[in-house]
Amino acid sequence: xxxxxxxxxxxxxxxxxxxKNPIRAAILEDGLRExxxxxxxxxxxxxxxxxxxxxxxPDVILIDLENPSRDVLExxxxxxxxxxxxxxxxxxxxxxxxxxxxxxxxVSAYIVGGLRKERVKNILDLCISRxxxxxxxxxxxxxxxxxxxxxxxxxxxxxxxxxxxxxxxxAAYALLRKTAMNESKKIAEVAQSVITAAELFK
Amino acid sequence: MSRERLRIxxxxxxxxxxxxxxxxxxFTTAEGLDVELVREVSWSNIRDKLNVGVFDAAHLIAxxxxxxxxxxxxxxxxxxxxxxxxxxxxxxxxxxxxxxxxAAAADGSILDPMVSAxxxxxxxxxxxxxxxxxxxxxxxxxxxxxxxxxxxxMAAGGVDPDEDVRLVVxxxxxxxxxxxxxxxxxxxVGAPWNSVAVDLGIGFILHFVSxxxxxxxEKVLGMRSSWTQExxxxxxxxxxxxxxxxxFVEDVANREEVAAILAAPDRIGVAPEVLRRTLDGRMKxxxxxxxxxxxxxxxxxxxxxxxxxxxxxxxxxAQMVRWGQAPLSAELLTAAKAVFRxxxxxxxxxxxxxxxxxxxxxxxxxxxxxxxxxxxxxxxxAWDIKR
Numbered sequence: 001x002x003x004x005x006x007x008x009x010x011x012x013x014x015x016x017x018x019x020k021n022p023i024r025a026a027i028l029e030d031g032l033r034e035x036x037x038x039x040x041x042x043x044x045x046x047x048x049x050x051x052x053x054x055x056x057x058p059d060v061i062l063i064d065l066e067n068p069s070r071d072v073l074e075x076x077x078x079x080x081x082x083x084x085x086x087x088x089x090x091x092x093x094x095x096x097x098x099x100x101x102x103x104x105x106x107v108s109a110y111i112v113g114g115l116r117k118e119r120v121k122n123i124l125d126l127c128i129s130r131x132x133x134x135x136x137x138x139x140x141x142x143x144x145x146x147x148x149x150x151x152x153x154x155x156x157x158x159x160x161x162x163x164x165x166x167x168x169x170x171a172a173y174a175l176l177r178k179t180a181m182n183e184s185k186k187i188a189e190v191a192q193s194v195i196t197a198a199e200l201f202k
Numbered sequence: 203m204s205r206e207r208l209r210i211x212x213x214x215x216x217x218x219x220x221x222x223x224x225x226x227x228x229f230t231t232a233e234g235l236d237v238e239l240v241r242e243v244s245w246s247n248i249r250d251k252l253n254v255g256v257f258d259a260a261h262l263i264a265x266x267x268x269x270x271x272x273x274x275x276x277x278x279x280x281x282x283x284x285x286x287x288x289x290x291x292x293x294x295x296x297x298x299x300x301x302x303x304x305a306a307a308a309d310g311s312i313l314d315p316m317v318s319a320x321x322x323x324x325x326x327x328x329x330x331x332x333x334x335x336x337x338x339x340x341x342x343x344x345x346x347x348x349x350x351x352x353x354x355x356m357a358a359g360g361v362d363p364d365e366d367v368r369l370v371v372x373x374x375x376x377x378x379x380x381x382x383x384x385x386x387x388x389x390x391v392g393a394p395w396n397s398v399a400v401d402l403g404i405g406f407i408l409h410f411v412s413x414x415x416x417x418x419x420e421k422v423l424g425m426r427s428s429w430t431q432e433x434x435x436x437x438x439x440x441x442x443x444x445x446x447x448x449x450f451v452e453d454v455a456n457r458e459e460v461a462a463i464l465a466a467p468d469r470i471g472v473a474p475e476v477l478r479r480t481l482d483g484r485m486k487x488x489x490x491x492x493x494x495x496x497x498x499x500x501x502x503x504x505x506x507x508x509x510x511x512x513x514x515x516x517x518x519x520a521q522m523v524r525w526g527q528a529p530l531s532a533e534l535l536t537a538a539k540a541v542f543r544x545x546x547x548x549x550x551x552x553x554x555x556x557x558x559x560x561x562x563x564x565x566x567x568x569x570x571x572x573x574x575x576x577x578x579x580x581x582x583x584a585w586d587i588k589r
Binding site for chain 2: 108
C-alpha cells in the first residue's frame with residue numbers, strides 16, 4: 001500500500017525513528033509529516049537508546065535493520081527494572097506478508113503500551129514504501145556514480161589512443177567500441193585494459 | 203549432482219566457526235551445496251529473516267530457537283536444531299574496579315563461582331548501604347544464554363538479577379566500548395569480545411561460562427521445522443558438512459588455517475591470534491597478561507558437543523520459567539525439548555558421536571541439585587530467587 005491509497009492517519013501518535021542514515025530518516029520523517037503526523041522524533045545516537053526512548057515516550061518506534069541496537073529494543077518486551085513500559089513488535093500472526101515486506105525493505109516497527117495494531121498499520125506501510133523508495137534512490141545514485149566513473153575511464157583511454165596512434169577523438173572512440181563488440185565486453189572494460197596496458201608500457 | 207543454493211545468516215562470533223569453515227573451507231561445496239553466508243548485525247534480524255524464509259538456516263543462540271518455537275516475545279515459528287555449533291565459549295568480564303571490589307570481598311578463590319557470586323552479593327549490599335546506584339551488567343539478548351548464565355551465577359550467591367542489579371541488552375560489538383565508558387560494569391558475551399576488552403586493559407575475565415555450567419549449549423544451526431520436513435536431504439547434507447568442518451576446526455594441526463579463515467574482514471574480522479587463543483582455550487584473563495587455559499572453554503564438535511541434547515533445551519526452558527519469560531507447563535517443556543533434534547543429527551552421519559561421561563546430568567551446574575530434564579518443577583523449587 002502506498003501513500004495514494006492511505007486512510008486518514010492518527011495525528012496524536014508520537015513516533016520515534018531510530019536510523020543512523022540521516023537521509024533515509026529525513027525521507028521517512030517527511031513522509032510521516034505529509035501524512036499528518038506532527039509528533040515525529042529522530043534518534044541517531046544509539047549509545048543510550050533506552051534512555052532516549054523513555055525520555056521521548058513514543059507510541060511507535062521505527063528502526064532500520066542495519067542497526068545493531070535493534071536487539072536493545074527487543075529487551076523492552078521484558079518486564080524488568082531496566083524496562084518501564086511494555087513494547088511489542090509490530091507483528092500480526094495472520095499476516096506474515098507484512099513482516100516479510102518490512103524485512104525486505106529493511107525496517108522494523110515496535111508499538112508501545114498496548115496500542116491497537118490497526119492504528120499502526122498505515123505507519124508501517126508508509127515506512128516500508130519510503131524505505132523502498134530510498135533503496136531505489138541509492139541504487140540510482142550508485143548507477144549514476146559508476147556511469148560517471150566509466151565516462152572518465154573511456155575519456156582517458158581515448159586520449160591514450162589519440163596520442164599513440166594519432167587518431168581523431170571519433171576514431172579513437174570507434175576503435176574502443178569495435179574492440180568491445182568483437183570481444184563481447186563493455187566499452188569501459190576495454191578502456192580500462194588500454195589504460196592498464198599504457199601504464200605497463202610507461 | 204545439481205548444486206542447491208542456500209542462504210545462511212550468522213553473527214560474527216567465534217562460535218560461528220563450524221559454519222564459516224563449512225562454507226569457506228569447501229565442506230558444503232563437497233556436499234553439493236552452494237551456500238551464501240550473510241553476516242548480520244542483530245539477533246532480531248537473524249530470527250526474523252529465518253522466520254520469513256530469507257534465510258534457509260542460521261547461526262542462532264539456542265534460546266532464540268526455543269523462544270521462537272514457543273511463541274515467546276514474538277511471532278510463533280517452530281524452529282529445529284539438527285546440529286550444535288558450539289558449547290560453552292562465553293565468559294563474564296568485569297571492569298577493573300568491580301574486579302578489585304569482588305576480590306576484596308571474597309572469602310576464598312574467586313575462580314570458584316560460588317565464592318565470586320557471594321562476593322558480588324557483598325559488593326551489591328555495600329553499594330546499597332552507601333546509597334550508590336545498582337551495578338549494570340550487559341548481555342546480548344533477552345532470550346540468550348548470556349542472560350541465563352549471568353542470572354544463574356549471581357542468583358546462586360544471593361543477588362537478585364532483577365532487583366539488585368540492572369541487566370541490559372547490548373549488541374556484542376558495543377560491549378567493549380560500553381565497559382570502557384562505564385555504561386556497564388560487567389558483561390557476559392562470547393568470543394572474541396572478552397579478549398578484546400582484556401587486550402585493551404579495561405576488563406578482567408572473571409569466569410569462563412564452563413566454570414558455571416560444565417556443558418552449556420550455546421549456538422545451534424537453526425532451521426524452520428517446515429523447511430526440514432520439505433528438505434530432509436538438504437538437512438543431512440548440511441549436518442554432514444558441518445560435522446566435517448567441526449572436526450577440521452578441532453584438529454589442532456589446522457588451527458592456523460582455521461584462524462585465518464575466521465579472521466577474514468568479511469567474516470569475523472578480528473586478529474587471527476585472538477581467534478586462535480579462543481579455539482585453543484588459552485585465554486589472557488587480565489590486562490597484566492595472566493593466562494588461563496581450559497580445554498572446556500569452547501567445544502566445537504568435540505565431546506559430542508555437536509549432537510543436540512534435549513536436556514540442554516529443557517535447562518534453557520527452565521531458565522525462561524525461572525525468570526518469568528514463560529509459564530511452566532508439560533506441553534511447553536515437551537515443545538522446548540523437541541527443538542533439539544539428535545534424531546536428525548544421527549540420521550545424517552554414519553557414526554554419530556554422542557556424549558557419555560561426566561557430568562552425569564549433561565549440564566554440570568556449579569550450584570543446585572543435578573538437573574532432571576523431565577522435572578523442571580524440582581529444578582525451580584531449589585531456588586529462592588526466582589520470579
